[in-house]
Amino acid sequence: MSLKALGAKIFAKRIRKKINKWASNPLKTQEKVFKNLLETAKNTQFGKDHDFQNIKTYSDFAERVPIRDYEQLKPYVDRVVNGEKDILWPGKPLYFAKTSGTTSGAKYIPLTAASMPTHINAARNAILCYIEETGNAGFVDGKMIFLQGSPEMDEKNGIMLGRLSGIVAHYVPKYLQRNRMPSWETNCIEDWEEKVDAIVEETVDQNMTIISGIPPWVQMYFEKLQKKTNKKIGDLFKNFELFIYGGVNFEPYKSTFEKLIGRKVAGIELYPASEGFFAFQDSQKEKGMLLQLDSGMFYEFVKADEFFNENPKRLTIAEVEVGINYVILISTSAGLWAYNIGDTIQFTSTSPYRVVVSGRIKHFISAFGEHVIGKEVDQALKEGADAVGAMVNDFTVAPQVNPTEGDLPYHEWFIEFQDTPENIGALSQEIDNALRGQNTYYDDLIEGKILRPLKITIVPKNGFNDYMKSIGKLGGQNKLPRLSNDRKIADALTAMINK
Known part of the structure; x- marks a missing residue:
């Protein structure tokens, strides 16, 4: 020694x-x-x-x-x-x-x-x-x-x-x-x-x-x-x-x-x-x-x-x-x-x-009274990813209050994967079940057909880095918000994905 x-x-x-x-x-x-x-x-x-x-x-x-x-x-x-x-x-x-x-x-x-x-x-x-x-x-x-x-x-x-x-x-x-x-x-x-x-x-x-x-x-x-x-x-x-x-x-x-x-x-x-x-x-x-x-x-x-x-x-x-x-x-x-x-x-x-x-x-989702917090989405994603063997690079979540397809509103999860899982539907279900198990308000809204189960939108590799760079916040102490009660980040990501 x-x-x-x-x-x-x-x-x-x-x-x-x-x-x-x-x-x-x-x-x-x-x-x-x-x-x-x-x-x-x-x-x-x-x-x-x-x-x-x-x-x-x-x-x-x-x-x-x-x-x-x-x-x-x-x-x-x-x-x-x-x-x-x-x-x-x-x-x-x-x-x-x-x-x-x-x-x-x-x-x-x-x-x-x-x-x-x-x-x-x-x-x-x-x-x-x-x-x-x-x-x-x-x-x-x-x-x-x-x-x-x-x-x-x-x-x-x-x-x-x-x-x-x-x-x-x-x-x-x-x-x-x-x-x-x-x-x-x-x-x-x-x-x-x-x-x-x-x-x-x-x-x-x-x-x-x-x-x-x-x-x-x-x-x-x-x-x-x-x-x-x-x-x-x-x-x-x-x-x-x-x-x-x-x-x-x-x-x-x-x-x-x-x-x-x-x-x-x-x-x-x-x-x-x-x-x-x-x-x-x-x-x-x-x-x-x-x-x-x-x-x-x-x-x-x-x-x-x-x-x-x-x-x-x-x-x-x-x-x-x-x-x-x-x-x-x-x-x-x-x-x-x-x-x-x-x-x-x-x-x-x-x-x-x-x-x-x-x-x-200020980072929560309560567009429908569910008051979902960061700790809950972190835990839900961990449980879901462990269940299907997925590896996540980064993610953020926002509410979709007015879906264009005329379906029920939902939470949209933007996820960048290390390797995209074969069955995104299975991962969505696992995450949703884990979140419902933690948050009774969210569970009641799903059960009562006020919300549909969450939807995953896949972000391409380095997509979050590209987003952070576009707003001048790549690196250092800057952090991507896990949760937003509006669509500001979600809409920017959607526009980047659909380019």
């Missing part, structure tokens, strides 16, 4: 002990975070506007600080972007993480000196927990790749801005710099396809042991490697041990990845966003990701089916239950307050608090 691997094992034990300490005292941990956030920000403009000075309890906070999304917080953010200090958090941010907005155009998410370390430490701790649990540390001597956005940044009123993954690239510790790939020059390539081609050339003959990125983009990398070498990824990289991923549910990609790799590889799921690093998989034996309760973020939750009520009840972690779909709200050391990041989660455990991401509060 190398000195580096031995050191990693010793460090892993120390970090795991620290994690266990706060994870075993969740309510006290969150109470401490809550008080520190309010005390630190009480003299900011936001703190003065919301009377932080006189907030003594969580009830006081919920009464004074309403739930906001980016558009609602934007008047404050705009002042920060314009160079004002002490608006949402003391001083000015270190960075803005620039992301794609909806109604507001580009979004500028502040990253502060207090919040930045939580992004870095969480990713590190995920790997250390894997080492501590499994005893495997040899991979630290190999090469590691993180498929990410360009680390090049712009400046806005004295504050650097860029993509989160590019900002984080500046914080790779020195002891990993020799192992890290691709090169800085390659990482700066903006065109995603050109970038992946360059990464293939740089890594094809290297001892790759850790590969990390959003599954569809890693899949593109694997496919290009396989095309170049005519080898399974597991044969090409014989010491490849760990796949680290986040951003989308990995389950629909699992069978395709296993075929591309040619063997099983351990995985670690992460839950990062520009607004914060919320959770990571701390165990290979337990379901869900450990919620980061000691990382300068105070969490609130609202039941998803109550979220659009006039005054939805807000809950702390002391009040949540396993298996319920919640909208997650955060207040952070970057100056976001009762902030709706748009995700829905479910708890798999409350001792310790572990979560899975179930979807997006």
Whole structure:
């Protein structure tokens, strides 16, 4: 065993002990975070506007600080972007993480000196927990790749801005710099396809042991490697041990990845966003990701089916239950307050608090009152694909409210396959049955002849990449929405398919 691997094992034990300490005292941990956030920000403009000075309890906070999304917080953010200090958090941010907005155009998410370390430490701790649990540390001597956005940044009123993954690239510790790939020059390539081609050339003959990125983009990398070498990824990289991923549910990609790799590889799921690093998989034996309760973020939750009520009840972690779909709200050391990041989660455990991401509060289908969510379509597709041996590259689902053929409305599933199954009808039935088993509203609509069973539309190979490229969102942290309650994406895909 190398000195580096031995050191990693010793460090892993120390970090795991620290994690266990706060994870075993969740309510006290969150109470401490809550008080520190309010005390630190009480003299900011936001703190003065919301009377932080006189907030003594969580009830006081919920009464004074309403739930906001980016558009609602934007008047404050705009002042920060314009160079004002002490608006949402003391001083000015270190960075803005620039992301794609909806109604507001580009979004500028502040990253502060207090919040930045939580992004870095969480990713590190995920790997250390894997080492501590499994005893495997040899991979630290190999090469590691993180498929990410360009680390090049712009400046806005004295504050650097860029993509989160590019900002984080500046914080790779020195002891990993020799192992890290691709090169800085390659990482700066903006065109995603050109970038992946360059990464293939740089890594094809290297001892790759850790590969990390959003599954569809890693899949593109694997496919290009396989095309170049005519080898399974597991044969090409014989010491490849760990796949680290986040951003989308990995389950629909699992069978395709296993075929591309040619063997099983351990995985670690992460839950990062520009607004914060919320959770990571701390165990290979337990379901869900450990919620980061000691990382300068105070969490609130609202039941998803109550979220659009006039005054939805807000809950702390002391009040949540396993298996319920919640909208997650955060207040952070970057100056976001009762902030709706748009995700829905479910708890798999409350001792310790572990979560899975179930979807997006705006990404659902309820054209007929069925309220189908992301977790349900992911699971239905996995069950259906496993039943018929299909391998999926990517997919999205939308309602067809007015079928041209005069039939009943239905859900249309746009699926790109690794190899198109012989019996699409059998796959459709399996997916539909699995979805009906999870969602009683959908089942009732099928049973009551309000909807017909789902229809699969086959997307040609690379069709989703072509679509993402057409809207300027190929690669990086960009993700295809799994669900839409309208036909915007569906109609664009249909037009591309029918060309």
